[in-house]
Amino acid sequence: MPRKPAAPAPDDSAPSAQAPARGRKRMQMADIARLAGVSASTVSRALSGSPLIPQATRERITELANSLGYRVNVGAANLRKRGVQTIGVVILGDSMQMISDPFLLSILGSVADTLDERGMSLLLTRLKADRQHVLSDLVESGQVGGLIVIGQLTLHDYLNELTRNGFPMVVWGAPLPDALYPVVGGDNAMGGYLATRHLIEKGCRRIAFFGDITHPEAGQRYLGYTRALDEAGIAMDPRLLQSFLFGDSRIREVIDGWLNQATPFDAIFASSDVTAISLMGSLNERGITVPADVKLVGYDDIALAEHVHPTLTTIRQPTGQAGRALVDLLFEALAGQPRRSIVLPASLIVRESSA
């Protein structure tokens, strides 16, 4: 299908920079070769650690190159090798602020570290919802060898299409039944279940759920929530479900409105820590004390969760594992191995807000 934008039309004002203003001219392999009294081929092989070159020569050349601050031009090398050492990481952003949720950021951090360990670079792109085509452009233009998509699954159909076209890509999210692409995600149903069961064990009976259940991840958490209620023989009250958009900056207003309904409740399970922390504020303003009056459980275990007061009980998602899993799966896809998904464990972290 045709893409909307014509030529990418790069801003003409963008400097195409390479040579430092001052400073010695950039050296290249030929220079090293001359200085070492060998051919460029030999330098190339030495620098890439080819066993064809004897240890001694290899070291001599490597040392020479290093002492001159020479680095192989990766662009040229990639062109010749017909492949790139760069992975595109795309953060889906729905709100103004690119980076809203600290949780997604810690996944970004983990991915960055993992790629670094594996000797690959990370090209970061923020994707506004209407510019899906950027995803395929990134790959088609040879800028990146594969894609890691972090964020909401509003692009489900498009991602499926890309996968059908053989795009190497992995997604952080919830494994949808008809997803063709590999997914790494937390065990949201389990997380929702653990959080809710914990509140029930604490004696709560009227547990509210805050989260947009049309969003796959939150939807799974909601399922876990209902399962726990069922198991305890607690009837669901639909008024206790407050669905709102993930990352909505107006969380507070929504919360206030909900509180105004005067629906009785003794606990809230929020489908993100950011939501939970906002809730704390709103509850406090109303003179409702956490955990005495209302117990509260969040989701994600962001760093701040143990720094707010009261400290926040939450479901931890292992972000470190997430980064590694994403990169692993992408590498598998790149190697043409069969697609698989990974579900990471969710664990309950009990703190003061549910005491």
Added chain:
Amino acid sequence: MPRKPAAPAPDDSAPSAQAPARGRKRMQMADIARLAGVSASTVSRALSGSPLIPQATRERITELANSLGYRVNVGAANLRKRGVQTIGVVILGDSMQMISDPFLLSILGSVADTLDERGMSLLLTRLKADRQHVLSDLVESGQVGGLIVIGQLTLHDYLNELTRNGFPMVVWGAPLPDALYPVVGGDNAMGGYLATRHLIEKGCRRIAFFGDITHPEAGQRYLGYTRALDEAGIAMDPRLLQSFLFGDSRIREVIDGWLNQATPFDAIFASSDVTAISLMGSLNERGITVPADVKLVGYDDIALAEHVHPTLTTIRQPTGQAGRALVDLLFEALAGQPRRSIVLPASLIVRESSA
């Protein structure tokens, strides 16, 4: 000077991926040329919007290319054009977690958006303190045309050296007197002054300062703090200074220790919102109420500041402007224009914690 590591020794297991496993072969300019019945040069010109090509042909070719999902290979184009369209963004990380402070992240977001607008890509790298050489490698290897360094200025001397060597680079931080590199930063002295004066106006006399004053940014804030105290004729009590490392994950312990000293105080000015929010927790635990017993002002105005309870009075640093300023200065450096620095205004945002 020689670098430590020998050849970068890329991990052999890293897949050098380009061709999708399945799916049609990647097309190239020659294919488009053939299909359009013109030469590759014409396609190249048409796609880059050259005025040499008549409107009609240009559109025809562009459309053909788009309909086939063709994108020019940026690697090859860059090689020929001898320049890259990628900027390296380096986040200095001292703690385990790459990304600790939400404030730095919103700068990252802003930089990402600005670069995107300017048609440039962003290569993200996290830098552990001991691997400085990565900075120059990034440029020497031609991966990026310039560098934006975000974070602490522990690398001051190294950055100066790079600048002397003509490295195109900009830093987010405090403009040190002997810095040779361009710096974008907030007006820390003003911020510290505004925060402190505000607390004094609220009737506070024993105002504590939390922040590592050996860090240039916090040091400036501390200067503003002392100036405001001086102006009000309030004597400084050295016991009211709690210096600790920025981003220290053990903030809470430090705080607790400090509180145990039983030094009387009626306000705290914390040099970051993260610190301030942690403080809220510790104070609360001790039965000290904010703002009734102790007033509190933070720094940065991170998103959560207005979501905690009580909402946090803080000094706002304009992150949107920060990103634009960083990119602007980098482009200037790239264009060989004389180096300059930019100081962004700091403004007081009054909320409940100082009421």
Added chain:
DNA sequence: CTGAAAGCGCTAACAG
């Protein structure tokens, strides 16, 4: 073990 030669995919003179 090493060098010469041939491009990777594209753009920029240089001639039409």
Added chain:
DNA sequence: CTGTTAGCGCTTTCAG
């Protein structure tokens, strides 16, 4: 206006 030609800096056959 358009095509031809010659590389960008590197890696990799292919012969020594």
